[in-house]
Amino acid sequence: MTQAHAEGAPGAHSGLSAAARGWLFFRRWLANPLEMGSIVPSSPVLGRKIAEVVRAGPPGPILELGAGTGAITRALLDGGISPWRLTVIEIVPEMAEVLSRSFPGVTVICGDAWNLSDILDPALHGTIGSVVCGIPLVLLPREKQASLIEAIETVAPGQGFLHYTYCITSPLPIRVHGLQGRRVAWTPLNIPPASVWHYRRAGA
Ligand SMILES: C[S@@+](CC[C@H](N)C(=O)[O-])C[C@H]1O[C@@H](n2cnc3c(N)ncnc32)[C@H](O)[C@@H]1O
Helix, strand or coil: CEEEECCCCCCCCCCCCHHHHHHHHHHHHHHCHHHHCCCCCCCHHHHHHHHHHHHHCCCCCEEEECCCCCHHHHHHHHCCCCHHHEEEEECCHHHHHHHHHHCCCCEEEECCHHHHHHHCCHHHCCCCCEEEECCCCCCCCHHHHHHHHHHHHHHCCCCCEEEEECCCCCCCCCCCCCEEEEEEEEECCCCCCEEEEEEEECCC
8 A cells, every 4th residue: 555645736647648648547447447437537517416416525634446547536526625624545556647647735545445444544443424436336246345435424423325327227126135225316428328326324
């Protein structure tokens, strides 16, 4: 696990061009389609919808899991969220490097989201307002889904998490995992069209 906390002017978004980000994304999809879950980064429209939901949510630090080349990170920042609130986690070192270069002020952690409790700054545990998960969960075994849900609950108790997906119905089996889930946004303007779900522990 490596961590970078880039300092600089908020909203600078320097780094790779959109074409280079698209190419990196596609190359990673070729290398590991299940881990990437998509051949192209999320669209700006999907990013804006997620940013709206996050902005309307609780204050406090924001955790993004599976940040890729930063499509959602960028939308959160463009939506007015301060980079200092954002910690993003990405397992592919080349992508984490791009994120660090692109988003001054954002804390970028290169690591496995399933190890959240270990890789996240302990000072953030229990303080997180929103979690946005872009890691494709639908095709994972239920035990693996459950362990990520547990990892999120451990660092952000009671907050639940947002998850964007290309599924028409819930990508997570809600009852199996003891969750409450509802679709909070949808857009056809993404490849493919995407929904945003919010999940939280039932009764939380
Ligand atoms: C569907 S892509 C989303 C990328 C970006 N957020 C976007 O919307 O364009 C999923 C991302 O999750 C990352 N990922 C997959 N498994 C991961 C894990 N265990 N820990 C952290 N990131 C992971 C992939 O490398 C990929 O960048």
